[in-house]
Amino acid sequence: MTTDPTGPTDPTDPTEPSAPVDLSRIVKAYDVRGVVPDQWDESTAELFGAAFVRLTGARAVVTGHDMRPSSPGLSGAFARGAAAQGADVTEIGLCSTDQLYYASGALDLPGAMFTASHNPARYNGIKLCRAGAAPVGQDTGLTEIRALVEGWLTTGAPAPAARPGTLTRRDTLADYAAHLRGLVDLTAIRPLKVVVDAGNGMGGHTVPSVFAGLPLDLVPMYFELDGTFPNHEANPLDPDNLVDLQKRVREEGADLGLAFDGDADRCFVVDENGDPVSPSAITALVAARELARNGGRGTVIHNLITSWSVPEVVREHGGSPVRTRVGHSFIKAEMARTGAIFGGEHSAHYYFRDFWNADTGMLAALHVLAALGGQHGPLSALVSSYDRYAGSGEINSTVADQQARLAALRAAYEGRPGITLDDLDGLTVTAADWWFNVRPSNTEPLLRLNAEARDEATMTRIRDEALTLIRT
Incomplete structure (x- = not known):
């Protein structure tokens, strides 16, 4: 020093x-x-x-x-x-x-x-x-x-x-790594082959230290720190930026793949087939594990566009789900207010009480490794119980007047039997077997649509119906 x-x-x-x-x-x-x-x-x-x-x-x-x-x-x-x-x-x-x-x-x-x-x-x-x-x-x-x-x-x-x-x-790197490993029991996991795409971002700096000593066959991709991002954008939320990782997982016959964004606070997961695992499924999986760590009791925060599966899994494991607006400030405020043990968002931000209510994709990744390594099935089978519904993902539409389009959506669904509307964040429309949410961007002339249903056909119908109203 x-x-x-x-x-x-x-x-x-x-x-x-x-x-x-x-x-x-x-x-x-x-x-x-x-x-x-x-x-x-x-x-x-x-x-x-x-x-x-x-x-x-x-x-x-x-x-x-x-x-x-x-x-x-x-x-x-x-x-x-x-x-x-x-x-x-x-x-x-x-x-x-x-x-x-x-x-x-x-x-x-x-x-x-x-x-x-x-x-x-x-x-x-x-x-x-x-x-x-x-x-x-x-x-x-x-x-x-x-x-x-x-x-x-x-x-x-x-x-x-x-x-x-x-x-x-x-x-602080060694102390940070030791702190994270102290929050997840990885002592008994089976050997796993994991491909990690750091996107030339900070995951290339932190992953080697955090994973040190674990029974992992680590296949690094783009670990060279390079803020010009020569290989692809360090934004795993865009499916185009997962293509290299998906291909490498299949080529290597790996158990899973992990992708970090540029500052490595978000982590995306792909299974052994190279298929992306929904951040909602990861939220549900980690929630179940954190509830188990806390004796089957505790509050779990989720934003309003995570899957229905998240509050269902939380209740099934003895916890109390709390729904909040999208955005880390809202999640962290609810974490502090309720004393929640964990929180998750659709964007692959994961928040932990034992990490000062802050978000850490690396800790979520360790939970996935512990869950997968603690049993003998593939990741696709492990997460299937947490991924129960058909989702659209986030779809952005450029509009001339955000409020006018939201008003048109409200007029189209308000008063229909069996449908409820709420304004916690944008407009959420909910029926017995589907829901969708439309939120205005704070910085661009966009409306963001997320839809989910109990089956793919219903989701497609509701998604297209909402998009027609948004884009008319």
């Missing part, structure tokens, strides 16, 4: 933005994200560091960054801004987002992770959290941070504190 009370943490000179910074374009509901240097740069990151310390009142913070070319410089600038306001900064360097959450929880410090997740190479961003990995979003501090930075962009940087903070390097 080295300590430097004054100097920068990265020798790269700050870049200049090509236009005045417009924070309305980069400060999103849950994070900061935009093109570097066009929309923001290191000088802006330094102001965010100062604002973060002002908001939290923290005497110390922790920072980390992914493998994007701009990440070390932005992270270092943020650290300088935080230190100038009197905070001691622990820099953990290259890490996954859930490794940063681990550091925030284990060190009990507010944290900042520099990543743009699965976005293209020119993008970068900041995911912020309070001590114990508690989220910072639009309603929990990000609006105030934006206001401070906007003011300083006009008036100049804030005056430094009388005592500047220190900048300290610390490696």
Whole structure:
């Protein structure tokens, strides 16, 4: 460990933005994200560091960054801004987002992770959290941070504190890996062959340490850290980005495949046939295991577009399901409010009480390995009991007027016998053997449709009926 009370943490000179910074374009509901240097740069990151310390009142913070070319410089600038306001900064360097959450929880410090997740190479961003990995979003501090930075962009940087903070390097990878392995019993699993596609993202950094010592024949794909993403986008939610993994699983005769996104906080699973396993099925599987760990009792959070199978499995295993809006801030808020042991989303974000209510795809992957390795059947058979219905997946439609199309959907279904409507998040229409949800995007002129039914024919009919109303 080295300590430097004054100097920068990265020798790269700050870049200049090509236009005045417009924070309305980069400060999103849950994070900061935009093109570097066009929309923001290191000088802006330094102001965010100062604002973060002002908001939290923290005497110390922790920072980390992914493998994007701009990440070390932005992270270092943020650290300088935080230190100038009197905070001691622990820099953990290259890490996954859930490794940063681990550091925030284990060190009990507010944290900042520099990543743009699965976005293209020119993008970068900041995911912020309070001590114990508690989220910072639009309603929990990000609006105030934006206001401070906007003011300083006009008036100049804030005056430094009388005592500047220190900048300290610390490696947390081994401790992070040990913590995760301590949360899942993998001692008795059978040997498994697993293909992992890291997408040139941070999974290539964390997987070797987390999987070390386990009876796994690991077949790595795209483990070279490269923020230009030379092989494919690091976004496994897009089926096109799973093609390489699916092919390799079949070629290798592997037991399963795992795909991580760019900052490795999400994990997607394919079975021994190369077929994708629904994140809802993974949510149900992990929920059953977490309930078993807790004596068959506990609350499990799921968002409103996960499969019907999730609350069914939770109840079957003695738990209490709680339905919430889409988005990690809502999941984490409900986790904290209810004392939930686990939460899952359709987007392959998985949240654990024993991981400070934060999301970690790596821990979900360990649960899948433990479940598969603890019995002798293939993964496809194991997950079949958790994958009970026909789902459409998320379908996006560009519309001129989101609210007008939602109103048309409501008018078409309201008052029909046996159908209920609710507005928890967008519009959800539910019947005895099907449901669909339509949500407006907050950042684009899109409506997002998810539909599910007890059989494929019914799902197709309901999906197409809703799409006709959306796109008319």
